[in-house]
Amino acid sequence: MDIQRIIDAITAEMTAAQHRGKAADYIPALARVDPAQFGIAVVMADGRVFTAGDARTCFSIQSISKVFALSMALGKVGADLWTRVGREPSGSAFNSVVQLEHEGGIPRNPFINAGAIVVSDVVLGGGEPRETIGDILRFLRYLADDDEVQIDQEVASSEAETGFRNIALANYMKSFGNMHNVESALKVYFHQCALSMTCLQLAMAGRYLVHDGKHPGTGRQVVTAIRARRINALMLTCGHYDGSGEFAFRVGIPGKSGVGGGIIAIVPGEASIAVWSPGLNDRGNSLLGSLALERLSEATGWSVFNPPGAR
Amino acid sequence: MDIQRIIDAITAEMTAAQHRGKAADYIPALARVDPAQFGIAVVMADGRVFTAGDARTCFSIQSISKVFALSMALGKVGADLWTRVGREPSGSAFNSVVQLEHEGGIPRNPFINAGAIVVSDVVLGGGEPRETIGDILRFLRYLADDDEVQIDQEVASSEAETGFRNIALANYMKSFGNMHNVESALKVYFHQCALSMTCLQLAMAGRYLVHDGKHPGTGRQVVTAIRARRINALMLTCGHYDGSGEFAFRVGIPGKSGVGGGIIAIVPGEASIAVWSPGLNDRGNSLLGSLALERLSEATGWSVFNPPGAR
Amino acid sequence: MDIQRIIDAITAEMTAAQHRGKAADYIPALARVDPAQFGIAVVMADGRVFTAGDARTCFSIQSISKVFALSMALGKVGADLWTRVGREPSGSAFNSVVQLEHEGGIPRNPFINAGAIVVSDVVLGGGEPRETIGDILRFLRYLADDDEVQIDQEVASSEAETGFRNIALANYMKSFGNMHNVESALKVYFHQCALSMTCLQLAMAGRYLVHDGKHPGTGRQVVTAIRARRINALMLTCGHYDGSGEFAFRVGIPGKSGVGGGIIAIVPGEASIAVWSPGLNDRGNSLLGSLALERLSEATGWSVFNPPGAR
Amino acid sequence: MDIQRIIDAITAEMTAAQHRGKAADYIPALARVDPAQFGIAVVMADGRVFTAGDARTCFSIQSISKVFALSMALGKVGADLWTRVGREPSGSAFNSVVQLEHEGGIPRNPFINAGAIVVSDVVLGGGEPRETIGDILRFLRYLADDDEVQIDQEVASSEAETGFRNIALANYMKSFGNMHNVESALKVYFHQCALSMTCLQLAMAGRYLVHDGKHPGTGRQVVTAIRARRINALMLTCGHYDGSGEFAFRVGIPGKSGVGGGIIAIVPGEASIAVWSPGLNDRGNSLLGSLALERLSEATGWSVFNPPGAR
Structure with missing residues (x-):
């Protein structure tokens, strides 16, 4: 071929x-x-x-970064991850909010934004966003075998400045007890997206x-x-x-x-x-x-x- | 092995x-x-x-009959089927109704009940339920290479007598113009489920x-x-x-x-x-x-x- | 004045x-x-x-007929009516279906279609649609002090022929056990609307x-x-x-x-x-x-x- | 009497x-x-x-403070308020989120939390939370003819610390362009609730x-x-x-x-x-x-x- x-x-x-x-x-x-x-x-x-x-x-x-963050989270907490995020398809953005409410703050899967934010919260653990972001960057460089992989700081900043819907989702999940550190997890999330x-x-x-x-x-x-x-x-x-x-x-x-x-x-x-x-x-x-x-x-x-x- | x-x-x-x-x-x-x-x-x-x-x-x-009915419908109308039913996962029964409303009477996929009822409507075409049911039965016997495959008439009758939710779905889709013959399609549907x-x-x-x-x-x-x-x-x-x-x-x-x-x-x-x-x-x-x-x-x-x- | x-x-x-x-x-x-x-x-x-x-x-x-039907139903079963229909506002048609699902088949109030269909089921009791429709007509003539009040049979027939959404709602509620006689209640409902x-x-x-x-x-x-x-x-x-x-x-x-x-x-x-x-x-x-x-x-x-x- | x-x-x-x-x-x-x-x-x-x-x-x-905040907002922007918040009943908390999504970030009425947060944003105008909170307190003292009316700072702080759902709603509306200053408006909102x-x-x-x-x-x-x-x-x-x-x-x-x-x-x-x-x-x-x-x-x-x- x-x-x-x-x-x-x-x-x-x-x-x-x-x-x-x-x-x-x-x-x-x-x-x-x-x-x-x-x-x-x-x-x-x-x-x-x-x-x-x-x-x-x-x-x-x-x-796409959600795939790598999921891999890190599974390495960190294993199958415990699945108590905080589901594995079912989620339909439209419209449905994802409806479902989040209907299902008590547990996102449907780790690849919708709500789920990925929970994954970021897991990868963060109790740590500092700066270090976690560094870990993610090093992980990608290792996987790609290329130290040129970067995070685009302009994109990361823009995401943070306009990410009201993600901030809403994180706080919403926090109201159900499914987030530990909203602010830090979002910081990690916005940076991983900016890879x-x-x-x-x-x-x-x-x-x-x-x-x-x-x-x-x-x-x-x-x-x-x-x-x-x-x-x-x-x-x-x-x-x-x-x-x-x-x-x-x-x-x-x-x-x-x-x-x-x-x-x-x-x-x-x-x-x-x-x-x-x-x-x-x-x-x-x-x-x-x-x-x-x-x-x-x-x-x-x-x-x-x-x-x-x-x- | x-x-x-x-x-x-x-x-x-x-x-x-x-x-x-x-x-x-x-x-x-x-x-x-x-x-x-x-x-x-x-x-x-x-x-x-x-x-x-x-x-x-x-x-x-x-x-399980939905797989075979889908195969028949594709043989009958080909890709036109996809104008009447989607190909996306659907989540819970709760969501399936919400989505049906949200998406104008087009069921999410042919394997949820609403979608399978549309498929029955397609397999029926303008025909008679009795003949269509016969066609389905013959199709299964051919696939299984076994003439002993039967439809359980007691099950078919019970389905028809208690299937209010399916009757509701069919009429609901009819209100959006996505059903031709509610009564006949349901008859076909209830019988195929009773295989x-x-x-x-x-x-x-x-x-x-x-x-x-x-x-x-x-x-x-x-x-x-x-x-x-x-x-x-x-x-x-x-x-x-x-x-x-x-x-x-x-x-x-x-x-x-x-x-x-x-x-x-x-x-x-x-x-x-x-x-x-x-x-x-x-x-x-x-x-x-x-x-x-x-x-x-x-x-x-x-x-x-x-x-x-x-x- | x-x-x-x-x-x-x-x-x-x-x-x-x-x-x-x-x-x-x-x-x-x-x-x-x-x-x-x-x-x-x-x-x-x-x-x-x-x-x-x-x-x-x-x-x-x-x-508008829903007001009079509600009055009849209250006369017939009194406050028991409120076990089958709520008293809260309902928002959009979109919401009425979502809410019906969310609230187990109990319509929000007697003035949305789902609620009025339950009221028709109550007014019907175990009776015949024809007699109940006659009762409603006589009730309106009595209230209006005018024997000229009529039911428009053409409208009643058209409602029945196109009322798929109402048929869906009735069957949906039946699936939750909140309807006795879908067909007869709808017949009453379509006729009262045609006053x-x-x-x-x-x-x-x-x-x-x-x-x-x-x-x-x-x-x-x-x-x-x-x-x-x-x-x-x-x-x-x-x-x-x-x-x-x-x-x-x-x-x-x-x-x-x-x-x-x-x-x-x-x-x-x-x-x-x-x-x-x-x-x-x-x-x-x-x-x-x-x-x-x-x-x-x-x-x-x-x-x-x-x-x-x-x- | x-x-x-x-x-x-x-x-x-x-x-x-x-x-x-x-x-x-x-x-x-x-x-x-x-x-x-x-x-x-x-x-x-x-x-x-x-x-x-x-x-x-x-x-x-x-x-209850929402009544007084609404009165202030109407005094400030008049009927323009109704471009940012509706006047229809809203049903359950579940529905309020569904509706907010369905209706593009416009809350149903000024008495649900989302609507009251928009009202706070209006009362705030471009101002400082501290001053706006002072204005609200003075307004209540004037209405009650009693300078003893206070804001309970412990309650205000607790509301802010646990109000994740309100923070979510505010950011959600911001994502639809229906909030100017999320943080300040929430500060005002949490204080008015603590009256x-x-x-x-x-x-x-x-x-x-x-x-x-x-x-x-x-x-x-x-x-x-x-x-x-x-x-x-x-x-x-x-x-x-x-x-x-x-x-x-x-x-x-x-x-x-x-x-x-x-x-x-x-x-x-x-x-x-x-x-x-x-x-x-x-x-x-x-x-x-x-x-x-x-x-x-x-x-x-x-x-x-x-x-x-x-x-």
């Missing part, structure tokens, strides 16, 4: 696409990103790396989820094999907001999107993939990124719903 | 289990089923068949979803390969009511449960599985059936989130 | 009004009503009658609510004094769908509107008023009817929130 | 009552109030004052709503006559959380309750009444306070739904 040829063709199609969606504009740093960009990186299980388009341009990974990475760095960072939880460079388990599998399951059912079912239906690969236009996608035992294009569809997921992954799945047979022989 | 030994061990565990959940009791025919039963059948991709426990006892397949099958018949009936949509006996496509894959995706994200995320997380195999205590589970390219135990957990899925599939996944490595080599 | 002069001036203003709202069009009989019409009738506590505009034209009283009356007849029919529950013609109590007061309280808090607060705020008189464009309004001890103009505002209440009552309140000082001396 | 005899009898009944409800306990200062207390004060339109029981004991007026007053002071403070908006001591308009009437209308439809309909039904007098156990009630042109008993019913309103007002209404004929002659 000639991956390079496949992603070159995809990149050509995406670069020429007319309808590119609309980039997030709730903070200036996201609004001014050039929507014409598209990048893709594929890191194979055997270590080969393929890139095309703007695969080495940094973008704000935003909600700035390239497609290549992101695909590298996702390798442990391809390899049963093992960092292929160091050979150490980042998470246990069973947890790696379960994080992939969560990505499949909950990774794309209210477009998760659609993504599973069309693409069939566990993935997590962010409003910065990035998507990470994991084919267990095969490849870690990152795509990026700033324009979003009406569910808040990268329009061309989703389409590129659908094309990639068609061309390679990569889908967890394909018989292994068909891949 | 010695499947027989594995399922014998599972059956021994399930037969001895103390906590067996509570059987559905909203109609007499379900309430009087002996909760001590447990059955499992595995039909391998290569045609080998393994059974254990009460694998040849008939039970009411209930919502009475054994684990063995059910596992046989699921074979086309293992084989890229192809009936392995006749070699004919029941659905296209892409649709088979997508039905599996829908089962994974939406197949277990508000326990779908949990099932994906723990078991990682596309499946569909019914309140009769049955579950069908599909490992693409590997096996079609049916389990049955009448007691339900708090999400309305077979308690021991879910646990048995978790055990089976652990023992065999069957999970769409496992690297192919790990299976 | 020269009531005739006041209502003549109001009628002149309403007849000349540009913005008249939009008539209900969900059934043909309502859709073809001439929107240019406006009528008002005031029956004073001392028996004097004032009319202006189209006060003697029949219109479909629709939800056809003039402003004059309606204002006459409302007299008992002005006179502490007593029919001023016969001197007999239609409802007890305390119940008359409480029906008025319910009209004030719940009489205008999601515009009830607004109506209380602007007009300050207990009232009940219908989608036919009519409104009945009761000033305890002072007057029974009926207005009618087919065009509705965005909350489903007669646009000019509401405005006319606001003008009447301003001109007469009639408002339950005005000190008695200020009237 | 011998008001003193009536309220003495009521006080005797309430003092002897077995079921007294449960006092609010979310902050220590409320939790430690002796539940055995009951007080009532009636200030007649002609200036006569009647008190009984613990009418001179201070209690936390909590949400500590006696029944006598509270009944005195309510006099302007009896007198068409005019302070009977100074003869100056606190609010215009039409606004006084409308504030009374809002109290009737929205003054008792999800028990507003019930209170209108049973008592029929505009009123506003607080979780401190106090209720203010206004009979236009007749009397300003304050009752207090710490135990709450299941809707969060004073159990004995509500009952006492029902008794008072029965004994005096005071109800806006009674014909004037019947009072």
Whole structure:
């Protein structure tokens, strides 16, 4: 299978696409990103790396960071995490608030904002935000094997200044007793969302989820094999907001999107993939990124719903 | 891999289990089923068949029928179906009504009751309920390769007599213009839920979803390969009511449960599985059936989130 | 106070009004009503009658009938009614379904559709729809002192043919055990909504609510004094769908509107008023009817929130 | 009418009552109030004052302050207020969040917490919390004609420390653009809720709503006559959380309750009444306070739904 040829063709199609969606504009740093960009990186299980388009341009990974924060939280408190956050898909933003009220302040899953804020509270433990943010940054550099990974301070500040809905969610959960330190956890949360990475760095960072939880460079388990599998399951059912079912239906690969236009996608035992294009569809997921992954799945047979022989 | 030994061990565990959940009791025919039963059948991709426990006892397949009705509807109207029903997970029964209102009478997916009633309306087309019910019965007999598959008329009648919530949903969707024939569609729906099958018949009936949509006996496509894959995706994200995320997380195999205590589970390219135990957990899925599939996944490595080599 | 002069001036203003709202069009009989019409009738506590505009034209009283049905139900089962229906305002149609689910099938109040359907079920008792409908018609003729009051059979039939949302609500409540006979109760409900009356007849029919529950013609109590007061309280808090607060705020008189464009309004001890103009505002209440009552309140000082001396 | 005899009898009944409800306990200062207390004060339109029981004991007026803050806000921005807050009843706390989401961050009315926080934001204008809090305190002293009215700093601090749900609501509205200064507005809100007053002071403070908006001591308009009437209308439809309909039904007098156990009630042109008993019913309103007002209404004929002659 000639991956390079496949992603070159995809990149050509995406670069020429007319309808590119609309980039997030709730903070200036996201609004001014050039929507014409598209990048893709594929890191194979055997270590080969393929890139095309703007695969080495940094973008704000935003909600994709929730996958890594979840991995850290599981390492810290294990299955106890699931007493504070659920594992069920959540539907629309509208529903997420209704459900939070209906279900006593327990967010539906760790990939909606409310759930990710609880995860931040867990990762923080009783610690200092500054240190926790440093831990997260070091964790990503380790996973990506790249010390250039940075947090975009402008984005972090903007998130904090405009994040009223997240502040509301955190306080709401606190009223149900499901938050320890609202202010510090939000600080961590806003910084993790501001991680700035390239497609290549992101695909590298996702390798442990391809390899049963093992960092292929160091050979150490980042998470246990069973947890790696379960994080992939969560990505499949909950990774794309209210477009998760659609993504599973069309693409069939566990993935997590962010409003910065990035998507990470994991084919267990095969490849870690990152795509990026700033324009979003009406569910808040990268329009061309989703389409590129659908094309990639068609061309390679990569889908967890394909018989292994068909891949 | 010695499947027989594995399922014998599972059956021994399930037969001895103390906590067996509570059987559905909203109609007499379900309430009087002996909760001590447990059955499992595995039909391998290569045609080998393994059974254990009460694998040849008939039970009411209930919502499992939604998988087969969906397959028929896709054959009838193709992708047009998706203008009338969504593909996103739906959360609790509470949410399903809220969402139906919020989303203008379009049910979230074909596996919640509202969605399945729309599917029945589609399968019915402009036809007669009696004929459509006959078509469904013949379809199941063909899939299972067994003319003994029956519809339990007592169950069908009881469903019709007590199904006020389903009647409400159908009329509600009609008020939004998303139903053609409320009465006939409900008749079809109540009868398809009353299909009475054994684990063995059910596992046989699921074979086309293992084989890229192809009936392995006749070699004919029941659905296209892409649709088979997508039905599996829908089962994974939406197949277990508000326990779908949990099932994906723990078991990682596309499946569909019914309140009769049955579950069908599909490992693409590997096996079609049916389990049955009448007691339900708090999400309305077979308690021991879910646990048995978790055990089976652990023992065999069957999970769409496992690297192919790990299976 | 020269009531005739006041209502003549109001009628002149309403007849000349540009913005008249939009008539209900969900059934043909309502859709073809001439929107240019406006009528008002005031029956004073001392028996004097004032009319202006189209006060003697029949219109479909629709939800106004809920006031009379409630009076009948209270006569039949007394305070037991309140175990099956609440007394709290209900917000939007959206909320009424959410609340019905949230509150276990008990409608918020007898003036939303769900509540009125329960009231119909109560008025029906174990009886025949035909007889109950006859009872309701006789009750209205007695209250209005006019044997010309009729039920519009075309409207009743149209309501039944298009009332899917009401059928849904009834079945939904049945699923919670809060309906005895869905079909018969709906038949009664659709017929009571189809009562056809003039402003004059309606204002006459409302007299008992002005006179502490007593029919001023016969001197007999239609409802007890305390119940008359409480029906008025319910009209004030719940009489205008999601515009009830607004109506209380602007007009300050207990009232009940219908989608036919009519409104009945009761000033305890002072007057029974009926207005009618087919065009509705965005909350489903007669646009000019509401405005006319606001003008009447301003001109007469009639408002339950005005000190008695200020009237 | 011998008001003193009536309220003495009521006080005797309430003092002897077995079921007294449960006092609010979310902050220590409320939790430690002796539940055995009951007080009532009636200030007649002609200036006569009647008190009984613990009418001179201070209690936390909590949400009753919303009536006075609304009066200030209307004086400050007039009808523009209604672009930021609605005038419709709101149902349960559950619904208030659902509705806030459904209606784009516009609270249903100024007497639910979200609405009162918007009102605080309006009263604050661009000012300093400290000054605004001073203004509110001076306003209450002026209305009550009593410089002893205080703000309980312990209560204000506790409210701020535990008010996560209110902080959530404020930030939530901010995310919709319906708050200017979250932190300062909340500071004002928490302090106004901490106003500590006696029944006598509270009944005195309510006099302007009896007198068409005019302070009977100074003869100056606190609010215009039409606004006084409308504030009374809002109290009737929205003054008792999800028990507003019930209170209108049973008592029929505009009123506003607080979780401190106090209720203010206004009979236009007749009397300003304050009752207090710490135990709450299941809707969060004073159990004995509500009952006492029902008794008072029965004994005096005071109800806006009674014909004037019947009072």
